[in-house]
Amino acid sequence: MGKRVGMEVAIAAAEAVALCNIDVAAVYPITPQSHIAEHMADIIHDGRIDAEFITVESEHSAISACAGASAAGARAYTATSSQGLMLMHEILPIVSAMRLPICMANANRAVSGPLNIWNDHTDIMPQRDSGWISLFVENGQEAIDLSIMSFKIAEDPEVMLPCVVNIDGFQLTHMIEPLELPSQAEVAKFLPPRKAFAQLHPDNPISMGCFAMPDTYTETVKAKEVALRAAKKVVTKVFGEWAKRFGRKYSVVETYRAKDADTLMLTMGSMGETAATAVDELRKAGRKVGLVKLRLWRPFPVEEFKAAVQGCKTLIVMDRAISTGGAGGPVATDVKSLLYGDKKKPRVLNVIAGLGGRDLTVGDFVAMFDLAKKKKDETFELYGVRE
């Protein structure tokens, strides 16, 4: 079995990746991801793993170098945050269209402006439609486990898509937690070296990244869409294998005290733990409330989500991002449109909160719950604004 350590989560994420027999890492530092970049450098400079470390001059080049490396058959890794992810934006959908299973950690941070280095989900949301598998972790252990699993998921022959693991910046990345790091031998058994579907080498000269005319582009979109949706099955399969080998269970949608709840709160990422405590408090006060946590954001786990909210009357979606000038938070917007056609569906309320590092306490979740319950219409609430 692995060893238990007290470790900062960002460092643990890098340690987890170091167990994955990566071939190339191309990382550019940005707060709050930097400890991943720095620790990755430590590991490679100390010769602890056999990989190339490319100290790229930007995140655009980080993801581009990963694209080249992955196309050449390497297991490639990068990590970023906020502005860095925004700079990568252009390349993200290309990488998925090229079916390159690059893995990335995103230390979620608000996007500028104004400049703000603290946590929310406004960086990952603009990347939502880029064709990446997108996972959210709730704590440090999940950061380790999902970082390792992400390679297995991404490289599955049924998938061949890139994968981003979202780790809330500071809230998680800078926490020191008791964590279990699996042993190298265990991970090696779980995750053999990458076997690429095709790779750039003169022994078999192929062309990658070809362009598509109008007679083909739509078909490529369909192919990517089907592949990404199908990835959910593989995510579940890999979760199952992980549980068997390492004893920790995951599912694409998780629930807490949801069975008899008439009201459910929906969260992603680290706020899930605080929300769960709030649920306990509200339960103590006699409210029939529960919690739904989305672990898999893309592909959206439609069936699992619908099963989780079935029978509840009110669903309060907590968003850590806003579609400015749009319908509200991106998670709520998705959820509403997915439920729209259902005969029996809960009322969906949307609270946007915890932006740019504003703390969300248990009390805040209770207050948000009350606020939502009082609402007469379905418009979103931006919680905690000084009026």
Add this chain to the structure above:
Amino acid sequence: MAKKKTEQKKWPEKWHELNPGCMVFAAGNAANYKTGSWKSQRPLWDNAKCIKCGICYIFCPEGCIQETQDGFYEANLDYCKGCGICAHECWPGAIVMREEEE
């Protein structure tokens, strides 16, 4: 050595028939596209004037001029776009460009 695979798939492809990631596995299969139809003039060789220097071969942007068995040169008209470079560069004047007939 690059092996020439002739990937003959039907066209247009259905979405599930596309190669993953729009990869092309048959190196150099652009050769299936005959650019010869672009030309409005074609090069004609007068081998009596040819000194077999190979300059026409060197400067053809299509790489469609080949050496014949007897050391002269000729263009593969399936690909020749009629740019006129070979005729212009053949300094002994062994190549002339002739308008294509309708």
Add this chain to the structure above:
Amino acid sequence: MNQVQNFEIFAPKLVDRKEYFSAGHRACQGCGEVLALRHILKALGDDVVVANATGCMEIISSGYPQSAWEVPYVHVAFENAAAVGSGVEAALKALRRKGRIADRNVKTIAVAGDGGTCDIGLQALSGAMERGHDMIFFCLDNEAYMNTGIQRSSATPFMAATTTSPAGHAIPGQRTQKKNVPEIMVAHKVPYVATACPSYPLDLINKVKKAAAVKGPAYVHVFSMCPTGWRCASEITIKMGRLVVETGVFPLYEVENGKYRLTMEVPEKLRPVGDYLKPQGRFRHLTPSDVEKIQEYVNREWEILLNKVECMQPW
């Protein structure tokens, strides 16, 4: 009929007969850029991987389901050929070390236009060269963004008319002088930097081979004639390349570890720039005094280059 007085130096028989870029590509008639590419690939042979930027060479070669490339090829985007190449190079190194690919040398090359090199791709290029990847970067310089409709780049020469530097009444064409990217590469201490032109194919091939022999970064800036973008006849493509060199507008040289060397015949007196400018529609609006201004600039740049050749010592 004597454009090629020194035809012997072509020695075509020395050129690899194999084609690595298949006919059926869709470059314009008389494209000098694709000719450059053809010879670059011949010089390199089979054991390469190409990372290509968006631009003419990408568009004319790789429309799914067809590819003109006989060597492994990847295109990702416009500005990142050097970064993609960095990743390829790193991967080949790691996979070879780990025994997951054949244990032999495979060269990574990145190929971009002047836009993908001197403008939007300059940062990635700088990064890749500074990091010292074992990679050759080729700039195929046709002096504008041709693929997207002949817009100016920082490599467009002074006064040339493009669609974003038109020959207007107030502003007659490009306002700036050509950016000297080879010089920027020398400043990066890239061990091998060269300029080349497909009108001098043997020189081009030699330089590519030299660049390939470097264990580390190399940069080759290839002047690539573009009849479409320059508005000149397709058959004079090769002649235009000769004229640009003979007028000193684009001198051929190489810089090995900081030591400059001219690789062209050094004339007593440069040919007048007018000979080069006249056949091109993009310079049609020039007045005699404009030509004079360009001549002065070219003379000055030529002197500067000769000084470098004379004075610069290897590192």
